[in-house]
Amino acid sequence: MKIGFIGVGKLGLPCVTAIAQKGYVVHCYDNNQSLIDDYKKNKINLYEPKIKEHFSEVKDKIIFAESIEEVVQNSEIIFVAIQTPHPPELDGSVRHNHVRMDFDYKYLLSGAKVIAHALNKTEKDPFKVISIISTVLPGTMRNQIYPAMKTIVHRPIGKGWGLCYNPFFIAMGTTMHDFLNPEFTLIGQNLDTGDNEGAGKILSEFYDTIQNSPKLRMTWDSAEGVKMFYNTFVGMKVIFANTIMQICHNMPGADVDTICKTLQKGHDRLISPRYLNAGMGDGGACHPRDNLALSYLSDQLGLPYNLFDFIMTVREQQTEWLAELMLQYDGPKVILGKTYKPHTNLAIGSPSVLLANILKEKGCNPIVHDPEIATDEELPKEAAVYLIGTSWPVYREWQFKKGDVVIDPWGIIGDQEGVNVIRVGRK
Numbered sequence: 317m318k319i320g321f322i323g324v325g326k327l328g329l330p331c332v333t334a335i336a337q338k339g340y341v342v343h344c345y346d347n348n349q350s351l352i353d354d355y356k357k358n359k360i361n362l363y364e365p366k367i368k369e370h371f372s373e374v375k376d377k378i379i380f381a382e383s384i385e386e387v388v389q390n391s392e393i394i395f396v397a398i399q400t401p402h403p404p405e406l407d408g409s410v411r412h413n414h415v416r417m418d419f420d421y422k423y424l425l426s427g428a429k430v431i432a433h434a435l436n437k438t439e440k441d442p443f444k445v446i447s448i449i450s451t452v453l454p455g456t457m458r459n460q461i462y463p464a465m466k467t468i469v470h471r472p473i474g475k476g477w478g479l480c481y482n483p484f485f486i487a488m489g490t491t492m493h494d495f496l497n498p499e500f501t502l503i504g505q506n507l508d509t510g511d512n513e514g515a516g517k518i519l520s521e522f523y524d525t526i527q528n529s530p531k532l533r534m535t536w537d538s539a540e541g542v543k544m545f546y547n548t549f550v551g552m553k554v555i556f557a558n559t560i561m562q563i564c565h566n567m568p569g570a571d572v573d574t575i576c577k578t579l580q581k582g583h584d585r586l587i588s589p590r591y592l593n594a595g596m597g598d599g600g601a602c603h604p605r606d607n608l609a610l611s612y613l614s615d616q617l618g619l620p621y622n623l624f625d626f627i628m629t630v631r632e633q634q635t636e637w638l639a640e641l642m643l644q645y646d647g648p649k650v651i652l653g654k655t656y657k658p659h660t661n662l663a664i665g666s667p668s669v670l671l672a673n674i675l676k677e678k679g680c681n682p683i684v685h686d687p688e689i690a691t692d693e694e695l696p697k698e699a700a701v702y703l704i705g706t707s708w709p710v711y712r713e714w715q716f717k718k719g720d721v722v723i724d725p726w727g728i729i730g731d732q733e734g735v736n737v738i739r740v741g742r743k
């Protein structure tokens with residue numbers, strides 16, 4: 317099977333590398349030429365374990381094409397991982413101000429149209445599957461991507477080409493592992509007319525050669541929905557755990573970790589322990605934006621309530637509550653950790669950055685330190701007020717000064733002589 321990949325960014329490159337590791341030749345194209353030039357020089361700015369080593373081991377199997385057309389010509393399955401962004405200020409690191417906004421599909425639509433033109437030049441080729449990975453709201457394949465392609469491709473869908481929606485459930489930093497070991501693989505097709513069945517079958521057979529998760533075939537719309545609701549479910553668990561933290565902080569005797577760890581044991585009815593841990597808000601490039609997009613959809617559908625706006629509001633109000641906690645103490649303010657989670661160098665959608673922004677609104681300019689993001693700012697020499705924004709292992713061992721106050725929403729800092737450690741909500 318010949319594999320193609322269009323859009324080789326943060327998601328694309330590790331997946332391309334993983335597919336090549338399984339023995340496939342992958343034809344790739346990205347219209348950011350400088351990114352491709354960097355990859356060719358083995359310059360990869362991704363926090364992914366051993367990505368440079370893995371990539372160079374399979375470099376002979378990764379062919380960087382000059383155009384989308386070349387990828388379509390040389391591949392039977394063409395994955396599309398083009399960005400569907402929000403404006404940068406809506407990544408969740410500043411207040412969302414109840415904005416409800418769909419993803420921006422202009423890059424994806426433009427790529428899909430070029431793919432459609434390229435399909436017209438491969439009419440004699442074997443069946444080609446276009447597999448869209450990019451995150452989109454339910455209804456986007458049916459209402460936007462397919463109509464845009466249908467008007468260009470001379471043959472109807474199902475006749476020599478098919479279109480699937482195939483989102484990946486990966487976390488930054490473990491992309492290759494998550495791609496090859498998913499809980500399930502979603503294959504969305506337009507089952508309405510039954511004319512796209514072949515595409516899902518080909519895609520499913522390809523996945524059987526690289527991983528053994530259940531392949532779940534459903535409509536485009538259902539697959540789009542599963543992807544988004546999966547992400548926002550994480551946001552809901554996180555605000556739930558953080559609400560418990562806030563209550564415990566104000567309740568003598570109640571300990572957030574005891575409560576969360578006990579709830580995590582509710583295997584029968586309360587699902588997995590992951591994300592049911594108190595700390596900072598949910599972050600990253602996808603989750604806050606997924607809430608904004610679903611807020612927008614809830615309004616469009618005239619829902620009488622907006623759960624997703626509520627998740628974002630609680631996320632912010634908890635961050636503001638931590639800001640107020642810092643401001644109760646005198647001294648310069650320092651946030652330890654800028655990335656949205658440990659073991660990444662990305663600060664997109666970071667709750668630490670949101671905290672810094674909220675402190676700035678209140679007239680306080682904090683220093684933000686991170687082991688992976690360089691800054692010119694020096695840590696204060698005098699006693700200061702620290703907040704552990706990201707639970708980097710290096711902060712567990714951090715030696716604070718006498719007189720420092722350390723606010724620790726994660727509960728990872730041990731006692732230190734002369735230091736006031738506040739393990740929020742923990743006894």
Ligand SMILES: NC(=O)c1ccc[n+]([C@@H]2O[C@H](COP(=O)([O-])OP(=O)(O)OC[C@H]3O[C@@H](n4cnc5c(N)ncnc54)[C@H](O)[C@@H]3O)[C@@H](O)[C@H]2O)c1
Pocket residue numbers: 322323324325326327328345346347348351384397398399400423424426427449450451452484485486487488601602
């Ligand atoms: N990063 C993640 O953790 C993750 C996880 C699941 C889903 N997603 C979704 O996958 C999509 C891609 O995410 P990403 O993080 O890799 O984004 P990214 O911005 O890192 O990568 C997208 C790449 O597509 C390229 N591109 C844009 N238009 C193109 C075109 N016409 N032809 C060829 N290349 C083109 C860009 O140059 C860029 O390198 C988004 O919709 C995102 O929401 C991302």
